[in-house]
Amino acid sequence: MNWVDHGTYIEIFPPKECSFSECLIFLERSDQEVLHLIKEDAVYKLVKIEDTLILCKVRGSVNSLIIEFPMGIPSIDERKKAGEYIWEWFDLVQDISGFYEMASRDEVLKPLLSKYDGLRIMCIPDLFEALVWAVLGQQITLSFAYTLKKRFVEHFGEGLTFEGDRFWVFPSVDKIASLNVEDLTKLQFSKRKAEYIIGIAKEIESGRLTKDVLLQQPDVQERRKVLLAIRGVGAWTADYVMMKCLHEPSAFPIADVGLHNALKNLLGLKQKPVIKEIERYAAGWEGWQAYAVFYLWRSLYDNKL
Numbered sequence: 001m002n003w004v005d006h007g008t009y010i011e012i013f014p015p016k017e018c019s020f021s022e023c024l025i026f027l028e029r030s031d032q033e034v035l036h037l038i039k040e041d042a043v044y045k046l047v048k049i050e051d052t053l054i055l056c057k058v059r060g061s062v063n064s065l066i067i068e069f070p071m072g073i074p075s076i077d078e079r080k081k082a083g084e085y086i087w088e089w090f091d092l093v094q095d096i097s098g099f100y101e102m103a104s105r106d107e108v109l110k111p112l113l114s115k116y117d118g119l120r121i122m123c124i125p126d127l128f129e130a131l132v133w134a135v136l137g138q139q140i141t142l143s144f145a146y147t148l149k150k151r152f153v154e155h156f157g158e159g160l161t162f163e164g165d166r167f168w169v170f171p172s173v174d175k176i177a178s179l180n181v182e183d184l185t186k187l188q189f190s191k192r193k194a195e196y197i198i199g200i201a202k203e204i205e206s207g208r209l210t211k212d213v214l215l216q217q218p219d220v221q222e223r224r225k226v227l228l229a230i231r232g233v234g235a236w237t238a239d240y241v242m243m244k245c246l247h248e249p250s251a252f253p254i255a256d257v258g259l260h261n262a263l264k265n266l267l268g269l270k271q272k273p274v275i276k277e278i279e280r281y282a283a284g285w286e287g288w289q290a291y292a293v294f295y296l297w298r299s300l301y302d303n304k305l
Helices: 020-027 076-089 097-103 110-115 127-136 142-156 173-177 181-185 191-206 211-215 220-228 235-244 257-267 275-281 289-299
Strands: 003-005 009-012 037-039 042-049 052-060 065-068 158-162 165-169
Touching: 003 076, 009 076, 020 052, 037 165, 042 076, 042 158, 042 165, 052 076, 052 158, 065 076, 097 110, 097 289, 110 289, 127 142, 127 173, 127 191, 127 235, 173 191, 181 191, 211 220, 220 235, 235 289, 257 275, 257 289
Parallel strands: none
Antiparallel strands: 003 009, 009 065, 037 042, 042 052, 052 065, 158 165
C-alpha cells in the first residue's frame, strides 16, 4: 500500500487508472445497501480492526484518497489496517494497465473504456461476506438479494450510530455458525440457502476454509476446486468469489445473467447471447475476464443512476 499517515487522517495513493467518482457511482447502485453509506461525494464504511469498530470516511483528492476517522482517531496500527482494507476494497492491489491495453483493441469493450475510465472492481475483502453475498444472489433478483442482506446484517451484525446514521459490519463467522436454520428462514431465506450459509460459517470457523488456504493453492484451478467442494457453491459462485475476494483477474462468471443482459444491450442483440456466443465475444479477454465482466455490469446502471 502506497500511503502517508498524517496523524489525524491517512492518504493513500492509488495507481493511475483509478477514478474515485466512477467507483462511487457503482457503490451507489442500490438504495438498500447496508454496509456503506454515500454522502456528499464521500463513502462511509465501518470496519472492524481486531475488536474495535472504526468508522472510515473516504473521499477523493487530486491524486489520492483521503481516509478520515469521524468518530475519533484510531492508533497508528489501526489506521494502517483501515487503509489496507480500503486499498483492497478498491482493488488498488491490481495493476490494470494490461486490461486497458487489451480492451482498447477489443470491439466489445473499447466503447466502455472512455465512459468508465478509472473504474476498478469494488471488491469484498472478507471471504465469508463474499461467499454469503454470492449464495444470497443465487436464482433471485438483485433487489431481493439486497433485502435479504439488509435483514441478515441488521439481525446478526454489529453496528453503531453517528450523526443520526446507522453503520454496520457484516455478521461474524462464529455468530452465524451458532445459528439454526430457522433463524434464517424466518427472515425469508430459503431452507437450502440457510443451510449453505450456516455450513460455510462452520467451515471457516473450523479453519478448514480461509482466504489464506485459498491463496496458498498453486493455481487458479486449484482455488476454484476448493471453492466448488463447498456445499452451495457452484461455478458462478466460485468465479464470483475469485473475482471479488481473491482478486483473480481471469475469473469469468460466464453464466451471469447481468453479463448476458449487458452484452444484449450493448450489441443491440434481439435476445441474450448463449454461452458459445459469449465465448466468441470474450476470445480476446484472456487474463482480464473479471474486469471485462465488471465493466459490462457497470453499463447496466447507465439508465438507472
